[in-house]
Amino acid sequence: MAGLTAEELHTLLQGTGEYALVDAREPRVTAERGSILLGVSLPLSVLELRADALIPRRSTPVVVYDGGDEDLATRAADKLLKLGWTDVRVLDGGLKAWAGAGYKVQTGGDHVIGQAFGEWIEDVYDTPHLTVEEFRRKRAAGEDLVLLDSRPIGEFENHSLPGGTSIPGAELVYRAAEVVTSPDTLVVVNCAGRTRSILGAQVLINAGLPNRVVSLEGGTQSWVLEGHDLEHGRHSLAPEPSGAALEAAHAAAQRFREKFGLRSIDRATLEQFRAESDKRSLYVLDVRTPEEFEAGHLPGATSAPSWDVAPWVFRHIATHHARIVLVDNDGVRATVAASWIEQFGWGEVFVLEDAFAGQALEEGPVPRTPLAVPDVEAVAPADVTGEFAVVDLQPSHDYRAAHLPGAVWALRSRLSASAGAIGGTGPILLTSEDGLLARYAAADLAEATDRPVRVLDGGTAAWRAEGRPLTSEEPAWLHTPDDAVANGWRETDPERRKAGFRRYLAWELGLVEELRADDTVPFRAFP
Structure with missing residues (x-):
């Protein structure tokens, strides 16, 4: 089986051609022992279940790595070859060789790049924030403010801050005017920690919302650390936009197009992309809510809600520099999501114009494509x-x-x-x-x-x-449960939970410095 050196991989990562860099280890191992920033977690344990969606073009150059002292990468590469991928190589010496060559190893998560993107956004754009204590003081004083939770409703119902409303991902831009009705209202965006709070606040600023917008520093984790109670089981979801709120969303989308130089394509261009997908990887992602997707979607599209696209685009796309076409009902959420991918530097992104006009739509979820399912008793x-x-x-x-x-x-x-x-x-x-x-x-x-x-x-x-x-x-x-990264929310002991929160938030705050030591960072700033 062909291999490549750490130096050759470094050259590949800094180029403009397509490739997929696959980490074959389990997530907890990756988080604790380190990873390559541009790698995508595809554990050997679940390879046949996820590979087709993550790397759809079989001739994509694929590099597989592990820690360097195990056979996971070789086994994963062998499986990929048997399953039909034609250009698969193993990183010689794995992560140890990468570090030994002087390249940066990231630690703390199975996809460090996701949280790092949020910290980079705050650093580059100077996204304003408010501490939990400052927020509580303002609310106690009766100041005009609204709390928007940038997590999806399932997470929100699990735990939320008192008075919050779930409005995740690009829904923040799409639905904001339904919740924020006065330009004098202070808009506070929170999540469970820092990343989606920062991204949510900055995306509303980019949208041109006339209000003062801030992220809540540390989100629900800081809320708990400061001794306050969370709510559980509450359902509060922002309504879909209509009338003036919908007009405001469309106006915001135009600002995104201009600021980030976003490109739209028509139906004929998408069909051309499809015809070329054996030479250039193509991903068609529907960024609406899962419920909207299941009610009717374009054939061949994948459900990728906007809150998954930022900052978790790697959950859907393992190929760097691929063509990415984003779809929604009227272009607003697709445009907002495209702006994130442009800044992330993950691929060549387009928004499909009039995506559903005159099209026969399919209903239901898209079934996953498991490969070579064994016939067993x-x-x-x-x-x-x-x-x-x-x-x-x-x-x-x-x-x-x-x-x-x-x-x-x-x-x-x-x-x-x-x-x-x-x-x-x-x-x-x-x-x-x-x-x-x-x-x-x-x-x-x-x-x-x-x-x-x-x-x-x-x-x-x-x-x-x-x-x-x-x-x-x-x-x-039988084995250590290395399939999941350590998470303070899974701790049942209150003090252990708080200790986990402190470690996590401190790690996030240190990520900008870690990025400065890594010359493979793909992020792009738009003044």
Whole structure:
């Protein structure tokens, strides 16, 4: 298998050609041991489930890396080649070689670049902010202010600040005038930490909102650290714009077009892009809400809500310098999202004009495209008996919340090497959320053990649907739960949670200095 040196990779990252840089390790390992800024997390454990959407063009140059002292990159590259990608190489010596060559290693997250983008925005544009104490003092004094939470409604309902309204991503520009009705109102934007607070405040400033706009420093984490209570289960969502509010949104979109030099394309150009997609990667992202997407979308488009595009564009696009076409109903949210991608420097972005005019739309979610699903023997929930040793491969936080009694948790990428550690001597039953990941793991495990290997038909979801017992008690771990980055919100002990918040916020505040030491930063400022 072909490899390339750290120096060759560095040259590739500073060029203008397409490439995908893939980190094959688990997210927690990446966060704790470091990563390359422009890499995209695609763990070997879930490669067949995500690769098609992240890297759709099979001839895209792909570079895979790991820590340098393991075989994950080689195994992942071999899988990609077998699945049809034709230009796949491994970084010789992995991350250790990258660091050894004098290049910057980023730590603290599986995608440091997302939070770093928010800190860079604040640094470059001098985005104003307000502390929690200043905010509380103003509100207690009865000052005219509005609190906008830039997280989607699911996160908002989980926990929110008193008096806030959910209005995430580009919805801030689209719906702002429905919530902010006076130019004298102070607009405060918050999220769980810093990133989306900063991006939300700056995007409203860019939109030309006449109000004073600030981010709430530290968001809900700082609120908790200062001893204040959060609200849970509250539903407060900004309404869709109409009348004067919609006119204001369209006017704001025009300001974005002019400030960021954004480009629009027509239907014929999109079809030309599609015809060329075997030579130039193409991503068509619908940035409306998931509910709008499922009600009717363009064939071939992917749901990528605007709050996912900024700053998490890498969740949908692993190929750098690809063509990216953004879609919505009237161009406002697509234009706002395009401005973020332009600043992010991730690819060549376009907004589709009159996206739905005269088009036959598809309904429902776009099904994912798992690749080369193995044909393995499945066992119906009703046929599961005590003879099976049950191994659970669903995300570790889901396993903690509810798993089959007696199930042990494992990582698919490490399962074959741990075959001898699985309890019992009888057949092994693998399960995952819907049973699909379990099928891949079963094919791997069958080559590493003489014991019969089966999968739970339909996975844990089918088990639950039949009303069969699940438990959160007595979790057992075949592997360290490295599938998720450490997160203060998952701590149940209040002091441990606060300690996690302090570490996270301090890390975010240090990211601008970390970027200054990295010559691969792609961000672009627009005065």
